[in-house]
Amino acid sequence: DVKVTQSSRYLVKRTGEKVFLECVQDMDHENMFWYRQDPGLGLRLIYFSYDVKMKEKGDIPEGYSVSREKKERFSLILESASTNQTSMYLCASSLLPPRGTGNEQFFGPGTRLTVL
């Protein structure tokens, strides 16, 4: 079974704290993604990675950074958390770019982060 796991389901942090969100996939996928999900806005791409140590900015990278030291693990870092980063964070992985066959993105269960 395809599996994407995220380190926490719920997280509460204070403004200014450094926050790490971890994502692990066991499918040997090349591509990994971080999204945030807010009511009425759908899923917005923060960063993605198509290979180890490679990363690309998504649509809303400001205030975030990422790390991909191993193929199976993709970390999202909030250097200094702010209240407007309170959101649901979703990690996903895919085997091939979307233009290939059978290359949908597989999602983790999400981390609901609250910044006080």
Add this chain to the structure above:
Amino acid sequence: GESVGLHLPTLSVQEGDNSIINCAYSNSASDYFIWYKQESGKGPQFIIDIRSNMDKRQGQRVTVLLNKTVKHLSLQIAATQPGDSAVYFCAENINDYKLSFGAGTTVTVRA
């Protein structure tokens, strides 16, 4: 900019009836589309996909229709069940790696 949108944010359907969820997209160059289902407290799950060289694709109880002329995508669920209650997202690929998601339609199944 390019965007994917769903026509209605909510849909209420009687158990046993068919559901139709609509999605409009604006990128005429998109050649791959996906429907996802997200149940409460879970991440989105793949339902069905379709490539732009097709007009229709069927899965188990679900059918996706693609009308490239008017840039419209729909998901039909046959004989809707309580377990179909969820948020449904359409997504289009906008380059080799990225998917663009709509805001989602919340489907509620009435018993």
